[in-house]
Amino acid sequence: MKTHLVLLRGINVSGHNMIKMEALKSTLESIGFQNVVTYIQSGNVFVDSDEESPFAVGFQIKQEIFKTFGHEVPVVVIGKxxxxxxxxxxxxxxxxxxxxxxxxxxxxxxxxxxxxxxxxxxxxxxxxxxxxxxxxxxxxxxxxxxxxxxxxxxxxxxxxxxxxxxxxxxxxxxxxxxxxxxx
The missing domain is CATH 3.30.70 (Alpha-Beta Plaits)
Incomplete structure (x- = not known):
């Protein structure tokens, strides 16, 4: 299991791309991510996954955010x-x-x-x-x-x-x- 830090760009800024962190957490857990923890409202999320590739994790999260919340959100995933x-x-x-x-x-x-x-x-x-x-x-x-x-x-x-x-x-x-x- 690898921990990834997911950095979402442009959510909850000036009333645009609003996503409640609890809803984001639930959504990510529902697609298999574990130990999901958010930090402040601006899109910093820790997830654990069997997936090693930061690009694959980012792509999956970006797709799910669009599917669930309807927002096209750029995603950058980094490691410790x-x-x-x-x-x-x-x-x-x-x-x-x-x-x-x-x-x-x-x-x-x-x-x-x-x-x-x-x-x-x-x-x-x-x-x-x-x-x-x-x-x-x-x-x-x-x-x-x-x-x-x-x-x-x-x-x-x-x-x-x-x-x-x-x-x-x-x-x-x-x-x-x-x-x-x-x-």
């Missing part, structure tokens, strides 16, 4: 190792006194090519900053996430990927929950 790597490799945490309220991570649906940072055309979103590591983009917003053009839509358009962004506080809590699950 990926989340641990996220902590080790965030370059902005190495700065003297980093402002973690301005740090975010975009989780991407596939491994990014080495030239992906150039493809983001960061000069168009300055003074925001970004750094790429495998299937993650570390983001440091100059002002804040609500006042930038550098959002998931921008990333998806420039890189032709599915992306979902979490603030550093959420990422930290998700890793803690992962550790609590797996001991």
């Amino acid at each position: 190792q990926d989340l641990e790597n996220c902590f080790r490799n965030n370059p902005y945490l190495k700065e003297k006194e980093p402002d973690t309220k301005k740090l975010y991570v975009a989780f991407i649906s596939k491994e990014l090519a080495s030239g992906a940072l150039n493809d983001l055309k960061m000069s168009q979103v300055k003074p925001d900053e970004a750094s790429i590591d495998a299937s993650r983009i570390y983001i440091k917003y100059a002002v804040g996430a609500g006042k930038t053009r550098f959002d998931q839509k921008y990333i998806e358009k420039k890189l032709n990927v599915t992306a979902t962004i979490r603030n550093w506080n959420t990422v930290t809590n998700l890793l803690s929950l992962f550790e609590d699950r797996n001991g």
Whole structure:
């Protein structure tokens, strides 16, 4: 049995794609996922499955959400190792006194090519900053996430990927929950 962290994009935001977490939990259990636990209302779900492939888990969940709730919801599935790597490799945490309220991570649906940072055309979103590591983009917003053009839509358009962004506080809590699950 493998634990997967399922990151749903764009649910329960500004009254759109509303899904109650208890209903989502029941739906995922009904299709065979075990130990389903949700974290906050924005689409963070832990599931246990015999399925090893994050892509297969994501596809199954995406299909079931559409079938049950009628919402086309992008899904990114990651494992504990990926989340641990996220902590080790965030370059902005190495700065003297980093402002973690301005740090975010975009989780991407596939491994990014080495030239992906150039493809983001960061000069168009300055003074925001970004750094790429495998299937993650570390983001440091100059002002804040609500006042930038550098959002998931921008990333998806420039890189032709599915992306979902979490603030550093959420990422930290998700890793803690992962550790609590797996001991």
